[in-house]
């Protein structure tokens with residue numbers, strides 16, 4: 005599989021798409037609700053879009069960062085432990 | 096009676112057909128005026144009418160502005176101010192100038208006053224310089240306040256004190272004409288009245304030209320008043336005449352507060 | 356371990372079966388971890404989306420919430436900038452402390468002999484004496500510091516007069532048109548990469564000074580402090596001239612008018628009024644320039660030489676702190692030898708010096724600011 009379409013890149017791309025999608029869904033929703041309830045929204049529609057996109061992106065980014073700093077080193081050290089275990093065994 | 100007194104006063108400066116241009120723009124239009132010796136002449140008029148510009152003609156301060164061009168003749172005694180041969184540096188030593196905003200140099204009080212005598216080599220010895228500084232500060236009415244702190248930074252003085260320091264600094268060079276461009280505009284009423292008294296006193300020794308926006312000030316300190324409007328000299332005469340019986344209706348409108 | 360990771364990633368081939376098996380295990384673990392991460396991410400995104408989407412309604416104060424987010428983002432950026440600085444300083448400090456565990460502070464700061472390379476070659480007969488005497492004698496930074504200062508002084512001797520005078524010219528004398536030509540030209544100098552100055556110093560200036568020396572009968576080293584310092588001076592001219600120009604133009608016009616009104620000539624006005632008024636700011640500019648000069652690396656690496664001579668003779672070859680750091684950290688080195696650690700001690704010293712210079716410069720120019728409101 006080419007690097008470009010590696011699973012990690014697909015996840016990344018999907019995140020971006022999700023952010024855009026949620027932006028449009030949110031602006032659409034608030035527009036409809038405002039029309040339905042005959043009120044004026046508190047903010048411009050785009051702010052609702054940003055708000056939802058942020059809720060999609062920010063927790064995901066935080067999680068990815070934590071994973072990078074915590075999970076990957078954990079895996080490598082686990083492998084290291086296995087390795088040492090193997091080396092200490094008599095061959 | 097009045098006219099006799101007026102005639103007795105000699106003419107100190109004679110300006111003839113002065114035109115000033117900033118680039119293409121004309122700021123002064125054929126201004127002619129005779130300034131009396133040892134008197135106070137006030138220049139009044141609405142903002143932007145060219146008072147400062149005219150004042151700066153007398154000591155060639157307009158030379159400093161690259162785009163500025165001055166035409167016409169200004170005679171001070173037998174010195175042709177506007178002649179390119181005339182050395183503006185010597186001229187400015189004879190004509191002191193006080194600016195709208197006090198601008199003491201970032202030096203000590205003593206050094207500020209000693210600056211002029213120093214660059215012109217007026218004092219032969221330290222003692223003579225000390226005397227000059229003391230004398231100028233006394234004439235400017237500041238000596239009492241700063242006598243014991245001559246070595247302090249001048250920028251630490253109050254605004255009114257700074258302005259009197261600038262007057263002392265100008266006097267120290269020994270000029271016979273003093274140009275003052277709104278000298279009290281940054282001052283409170285008390286400092287203003289101190290400076291006005293000072294002007295009346297200095298008038299016995301110097302010819303003073305003063306730009307002011309305060310009618311009362313012009314009326315209080317000056318013997319002659321010139322009213323400018325849009326770059327032309329509209330009216331010029333004895334102060335009490337200009338303020339009581341203005342000949343020109345623009346002047347009347349201005350001093351009675353209708354325009355400007 | 357790094358090897359194992361590389362094998363797992365397929366960058367290199369496993370040397371034996373054990374390694375290969377281990378790498379396979381690691382790869383499998385990584386793959387499943389990746390899958391787990393993707394799923395978690397998707398879940399988190401869904402939760403975030405539905406929570407926020409459900410809250411969306413015309414009454415929701417979305418603008419306020421977005422503003423709050425932005426405020427936090429800006430704050431975070433500032434924190435990141437500060438944290439990285441602290442992190443760099445801390446790691447520098449950490450390594451420097453390790454160095455000072457081996458070499459005493461006194462030996463480092465007051466020792467007059469610098470040769471970190473010889474100290475590590477016990478077999479070398481020339482260095483044997485020193486090695487017996489212990490490695491301490493070889494880590495005295497005085498000659499390196501002296502070289503740095505010598506080069507910086509030469510640079511300032513070149514740059515201050517030229518930079519200051521050109522600033523006086525552009526701010527006080529030049530017409531608008533000339534100013535618009537001179538200033539950008541000077542700033543082009545600032546855009547030249549330092550490595551270009553470096554080979555100018557090594558290939559043009561140094562031979563020039565050597566030949567000049569021959570003509571007047573002086574023995575100029577082919578890597579003289581003069582060449583490096585001179586070219587470094589040229590490098591900081593635009594720095595000094597543009598900072599000084601700003602400082603001089605910031606002197607209020609009213610002061611100049613006052614001076615002219617008292618009958619000063621142009622020169623008197625500049626020397627007696629404008630420059631004294633600008634003095635604190637000028638000092639600030641010069642201090643910043645010095646700190647640039649002692650931190651500059653490329654020119655001295657290429658032109659100054661590596662021998663740690665204790666000299667104030669500008670015709671000889673000297674070395675500088677930055678050159679030594681480059682020497683110590685490039686090439687094959689174990690990362691925790693005393694020799695390598697000494698680079699951190701040097702770096703730390705350099706950092707402290709430039710920090711002090713910059714603080715002094717800031718204080719100086721702040722004093723200028725206060726003077727005119």
Ligand SMILES: Nc1ncnc2c1ncn2[C@@H]1O[C@H](COP(=O)(O)OP(=O)(O)OP(=O)(O)O)[C@@H](O)[C@H]1O
Pocket residue numbers: 117122141142143144145146147148149160162
């Ligand atoms: N440096 C300059 N460059 C171009 N135009 C100028 C300059 N200085 C003054 N002027 C113009 O010349 C005219 C006269 O200005 P001047 O400063 O003499 O007015 P003024 O009577 O002193 O006004 P104010 O009472 O506000 O001080 C104004 O229209 C002004 O725009």
Ligand SMILES: [Mg+2]
Pocket residue numbers: 146147148276
């Ligand atoms: Mg004015």
